[in-house]
Amino acid sequence: MEAGIVGLPNVGKSTLFNALTSSQGAQSANYPFCTIEPNEGIVSVPDGRLHEITQYIKPKKVIPAILKLVDIAGIVKGASEGQGLGNKFLSHIREVDAIIQVVRCFEDPDVIHVEGQVDPVADMETIETELMLSDIDTLENALPKAQRSARGGDKEAKLRVSVIETCMKHLAEDKPLRTLELGEPERKAISSYGLMTAKPILYIANVDENDLEGKCEHVQNVRVYADQRGTDVVPVCAKLEAEIAELDEEDRQEMLGSVGLSEPALHQVARAAYHTLGLQSYFTAGEQEVRAWTTPVGATAPEAAGVIHSDMQRGFIRAEVYTLDDLHAHGSEKDIRDAGKLRIEGKSYTVQDGDICHFRFSV
Incomplete structure (x- = not known):
C-alpha cells in the first residue's frame, strides 16, 4: 500500500x-x-x-x-x-x-x-x-x-x-x-x-x-x-x-x-x-523480534497470516491471540496462557488493531 x-x-x-x-x-x-x-x-x-x-x-x-x-x-x-x-x-x-x-x-x-x-x-x-x-x-x-x-x-x-x-x-x-x-x-x-x-x-x-x-x-x-x-x-x-x-x-x-x-x-x-489508507497493525512478539504487521481493517486471521508468508495463509490452522492489556494484567505470555486468557481463533476471526498473534499452520 x-x-x-x-x-x-x-x-x-x-x-x-x-x-x-x-x-x-x-x-x-x-x-x-x-x-x-x-x-x-x-x-x-x-x-x-x-x-x-x-x-x-x-x-x-x-x-x-x-x-x-x-x-x-x-x-x-x-x-x-x-x-x-x-x-x-x-x-x-x-x-x-x-x-x-x-x-x-x-x-x-x-x-x-x-x-x-x-x-x-x-x-x-x-x-x-x-x-x-x-x-x-x-x-x-x-x-x-x-x-x-x-x-x-x-x-x-x-x-x-x-x-x-x-x-x-x-x-x-x-x-x-x-x-x-x-x-x-x-x-x-x-x-x-x-x-x-x-x-x-x-x-x-x-x-x-x-x-x-x-x-x-x-x-x-x-x-x-x-x-x-x-x-x-x-x-x-x-x-x-x-x-x-x-x-x-x-x-x-x-x-x-x-x-x-x-x-x-x-x-x-x-x-x-x-x-x-484503511490500515491497522497487529503484532508478533518473541525473543527474536517484536514486530508490527500491516493489514487492511477487516482482514481475517488467514489473511493477516498471509502478510507474513503466503504458506501461512494457505495452510492456516488457527490463531493464538492476546492483547497488550493481557500483558499488562499478567506480565508474560506464559502467564496469559496459564490464566486461560490466550484466545484460540479460527479462519473466520477478524483481526483487531493491536492484537498480538501466533499463527499455527501446516503445508
Missing part, C-alpha cells in the same frame, strides 16, 4: 517528503516542477505499543510497520488537459492507493505561489477539479468498449457499464467518487481504471513556524473544507520538520521541547496516512 504526496508547485511537498523519509538530497530550486519523476521512500509508522510490548518481552530487534510514500510533481490548473506535463503527473497518482495533499497555509514573499496568492481552499479545489476532469475523461473513454462487450451478453460488462454511468453522473454533480457508495462488486468492476477521486485523501496544512498548532485563518478554512468531505487534516511546518529530521536523537528532543512539541509532527502524518 502506498500514498502519493501531491499539491500545487512550491507548497512544500518535497520538503515534507524528504523530512518524512529522512532524505538528505540537495536543495531544489524555487520554481515549479522541480520534481519530475516521482521519488519513492519508506517511512516507519510510530507506534508506542511496540515499546510497551518490549517492557514484557525482550527481543533482539523491534520492527515497526512501514508505509511507502511517493513524491509526485506539482499539479497546476489545466493538468487534466496536459498543462505542466499534467497527464504524466496524473498517471503517477493513478497508481497509488491514497492521496496526501499538501496545502500551503503560510505567507512568504520569497516563495512563489503559482497562482500569485495564498488561498489553500482554492488550491484544494484546483487539485480536486483536475482529478475529477481526468476521471471523467477516463470513464468516457472506457464506456464505449464496455457497451460493446455488454451488447454481446457479457454480464460483467453490463455491470461495468452501469457503474461507469453512475460514476459519470456523480462526477457531473461536482462530487468526487470517494463520496459515492459502491458495493464490492461495483468497485471491482471499475478497479482497473485507477480512478483518482475514488482514492481516500488526507490534507496536510503546511504552516508557518509561529503557528504549529494550525490556528491561523488559512488552516481553519482547510479544516472546514475537509470536514465537509469527511477527511482529516494534520498541521505541519515542513520547514521545521526537515530541520528536526536532520538532528540526532538528543538534539531532536531538545529542539522539540523548545518549540513545545512532544513528538515530531511527522509522526502524526505517518499515523494519519496509515489510517487514511
Whole structure:
C-alpha cells in the first residue's frame, strides 16, 4: 500500500517528503516542477505499543510497520488537459492507493505561489477539479468498449457499464467518487481504471513556524473544507520538520521541547496516512523480534497470516491471540496462557488493531 504526496508547485511537498523519509538530497530550486519523476521512500509508522510490548518481552530487534510514500510533481490548473506535463503527473497518482495533499497555509514573499496568492481552499479545489476532469475523461473513454462487450451478453460488462454511468453522473454533480457508495462488486468492476477521486485523501496544512498548532485563518478554512468531505487534516511546518529530521536523537528532543512539541509532527502524518489508507497493525512478539504487521481493517486471521508468508495463509490452522492489556494484567505470555486468557481463533476471526498473534499452520 502506498500514498502519493501531491499539491500545487512550491507548497512544500518535497520538503515534507524528504523530512518524512529522512532524505538528505540537495536543495531544489524555487520554481515549479522541480520534481519530475516521482521519488519513492519508506517511512516507519510510530507506534508506542511496540515499546510497551518490549517492557514484557525482550527481543533482539523491534520492527515497526512501514508505509511507502511517493513524491509526485506539482499539479497546476489545466493538468487534466496536459498543462505542466499534467497527464504524466496524473498517471503517477493513478497508481497509488491514497492521496496526501499538501496545502500551503503560510505567507512568504520569497516563495512563489503559482497562482500569485495564498488561498489553500482554492488550491484544494484546483487539485480536486483536475482529478475529477481526468476521471471523467477516463470513464468516457472506457464506456464505449464496455457497451460493446455488454451488447454481446457479457454480464460483467453490463455491470461495468452501469457503474461507469453512475460514476459519470456523480462526477457531473461536482462530487468526487470517494463520496459515492459502491458495493464490492461495483468497485471491482471499475478497479482497473485507477480512478483518482475514488482514492481516500488526507490534507496536510503546511504552516508557518509561529503557528504549529494550525490556528491561523488559512488552516481553519482547510479544516472546514475537509470536514465537509469527511477527511482529516494534520498541521505541519515542513520547514521545521526537515530541520528536526536532520538532528540526532538528543538534539531532536531538545529542539522539540523548545518549540513545545512532544513528538515530531511527522509522526502524526505517518499515523494519519496509515489510517487514511484503511490500515491497522497487529503484532508478533518473541525473543527474536517484536514486530508490527500491516493489514487492511477487516482482514481475517488467514489473511493477516498471509502478510507474513503466503504458506501461512494457505495452510492456516488457527490463531493464538492476546492483547497488550493481557500483558499488562499478567506480565508474560506464559502467564496469559496459564490464566486461560490466550484466545484460540479460527479462519473466520477478524483481526483487531493491536492484537498480538501466533499463527499455527501446516503445508
